[in-house]
Amino acid sequence: MAELRTPRSLIVTLYGAYGRPADGSPFAVAELIRLLHAVGVDAPSVRSCVSRLKRRGLLTAARAADGSAGYALSPDARQLLDDGDRRIYRRPAPRLADGWVLAVFSVPEAERSKRHLLRSRLARLGFGTAAPGVWIAPGELYEETRHTLERLALTPYVELFCGDHVGFAATRASVARWWDLDAVARLHHDFLELHEPVLREWEATSETEEGPRPQAAYRDYLLALDSWRRLPYADPGLPKELLPDDWPGGRSAQVFGKLHERLRDAGERFVRG
Known part of the structure; x- marks a missing residue:
């Protein structure tokens, strides 16, 4: 299966993986071009996508340590990535006892653009549709949902509730209506088709005393992370x-x-090198 990768997605993935140093130092433009070239993105595409991300308020222009032009994450983008870390790297095992969070919304017809934004963001957070205007997700997504709605100034249109599902259909049968589980399963299979062979190859490869080869580790890790980081959002994380x-x-x-455990730190040696 061929996966559609975009320069924009890979730039966001790069910043998520390696672009949040404690000192807040930005990536120089030349470094962004080097790092994206290693995963198949040419320099004009890097410059174009960085400009678009800056216009959207996700990147801010800043001087790199050597005084050259560069870009750092905006505070909003850093918060977005920090919220995503819990899903991507540390998602706890879901429990039925955590219950559910419901988002009930009503948007005036004159503001239907906000209705579209609200629906798209709830879907990207992993919500399913229980009924028109009533969206549902596992209870552990409450805090992230609240942060997202506040950041987008959508709170006047939404009420959030937490609770249990008490009938009438069995919950297992209901979730199959609320989410397209077949589509989510295909995403997992697609990820496995692309990246399980990469893991097997690394497991069969003899490493040097310093660990995996930095450039190869960086390339394989960034591509795996770019594929993976969408999945914890498409998959709501059901018990x-x-x-x-x-x-x-x-x-x-x-x-x-x-792959994260084996390659992430080795890849950082290439990023900082």
Whole structure:
């Protein structure tokens, strides 16, 4: 399966993986071009995408340590990536006891652009549709949902509730209506098709005393992270009791976890080199 990768997505992935140093130092433009070239993005595409991300308020122009032009994350972009870390790297095992969060919204027809924004953001957070204007997600997504709605100034249109599902259909049958589980499972299978062979190759490769080869580790890790970081949003993170018995999510999470553990720090040596 060929996966559609975009320069913009890879730039965001690069900043998420390696662009948040404690001192807040930016990437020089020349470094961005070097690092994106290693994953197949040419210099004009890097410059074009960086300009668009700056216009959207995600990157800010700043001077790199050597005085050259560069770009750092804006505070909003850093908060967005910090919120995403919990899902991408540290997502806890979901529990039925955590309950559900409901988002009930009503947007006036004159502001339907906000209705579209609200629906798209709830979907990107992993919400399913329980009924028209009523969206549902596992309870552990409450804090991230609240942050997102506040950041986008959408709170006047939404009410949030936390609670349990008490009927009438069985919860396992209901979640199959609220989410397209077949589509989510295909995303997991696509990830495994692309990146499980990469993991097997690294596991079969003899490493030097210093660990994996930095440039190869960086390339394989960034591409895996670029694929993986969408999945914890498409997959709402349902308790296993509510999922099909052959659910592939656990296996894909394990593959990404092993690639992260094996390659992330080695890749940083290439980034800082």
